[in-house]
Amino acid sequence: MNFTLRPMQPTDLDQVLAIAEQSPEAPRWQPSGYTPYFVPDPQTHLLRTALVAIDFQASAGPAEEKVRAFAAATLLLDGQQNFCQLDSMAVHPNARRHGLGSALLRAILVWSADHNARHLALEVRAGNAPALALYQRCGLRPEGRRPRYYTDPEEDALLLGMPITSGPPHVRFPP
Numbered sequence: 625m626n627f628t629l630r631p632m633q634p635t636d637l638d639q640v641l642a643i644a645e646q647s648p649e650a651p652r653w654q655p656s657g658y659t660p661y662f663v664p665d666p667q668t669h670l671l672r673t674a675l676v677a678i679d680f681q682a683s684a685g686p687a688e689e690k691v692r693a694f695a696a697a698t699l700l701l702d703g704q705q706n707f708c709q710l711d712s713m714a715v716h717p718n719a720r721r722h723g724l725g726s727a728l729l730r731a732i733l734v735w736s737a738d739h740n741a742r743h744l745a746l747e748v749r750a751g752n753a754p755a756l757a758l759y760q761r762c763g764l765r766p767e768g769r770r771p772r773y774y775t776d777p778e779e780d781a782l783l784l785g786m787p788i789t790s791g792p793p794h795v796r797f798p799p
């Protein structure tokens with residue numbers, strides 16, 4: 625699949641919500657949950673980014689881009705760790721195993737390194753084998769566990785994380 629990444633726009637929301645709807649392992653936010661990723665608050669010490677992956681072969685043109693995946697992240701600018709949290713990521717069921725999830729995670733890592741983040745972290749359902757395989761392959765390691773953190777169905781959360789070291793992200797990030 626030929627795809628490109630770009631920042632999420634409000635006009636992508638219908639497609640993003642549809643992907644989330646088909647991805648019960650990912651957070652299912654209301655449309656308003658994405659608003660902070662579009663409207664930066666100049667007063668806040670939180671930076672946010674949201675990206676989409678566009679299948680440009682399947683897209684008829686700029687007005688009809690096919691969104692196949694998305695990711696959203698928040699960076700806490702505290703002047704020390706500048707902790708980055710991967711808030712959500714999902715790939716359309718028909719577009720999985722084509723490298724979109726890896727590309728989005730890599731782009732989030734580049735973005736967080738560009739903003740001097742020192743650590744990336746996320747929560748994942750303990751039974752989410754595909755996501756765990758992707759994250760472990762990308763260098764994330766277990767940092768904790770929250771028993772019965774998720775509901776519907778009830779499940780533990782695994783906390784994964786990795787340091788973001790200095791240097792060009794495309795060099796330090798595993799292929």
Ligand SMILES: CC(C)(COP(=O)(O)OP(=O)(O)OC[C@H]1O[C@@H](n2cnc3c(N)ncnc32)[C@H](O)[C@@H]1OP(=O)(O)O)[C@@H](O)C(=O)NCCC(=O)NCCS
Binds near residue numbers: 651759
């Ligand atoms: C988890 C998810 C984002 C992975 O996205 P993806 O685009 O399919 O992942 P990639 O194609 O980049 O996979 C990279 C590697 O991760 C591992 N991986 C991904 N999916 C896997 C699966 N179903 N089984 C085993 N390994 C898997 C493999 O090592 C894979 O490399 P390979 O295809 O060369 O073997 C996707 O399955 C998804 O959207 N799941 C539902 C939502 C979700 O779980 N979000 C994360 C919530 S924390």
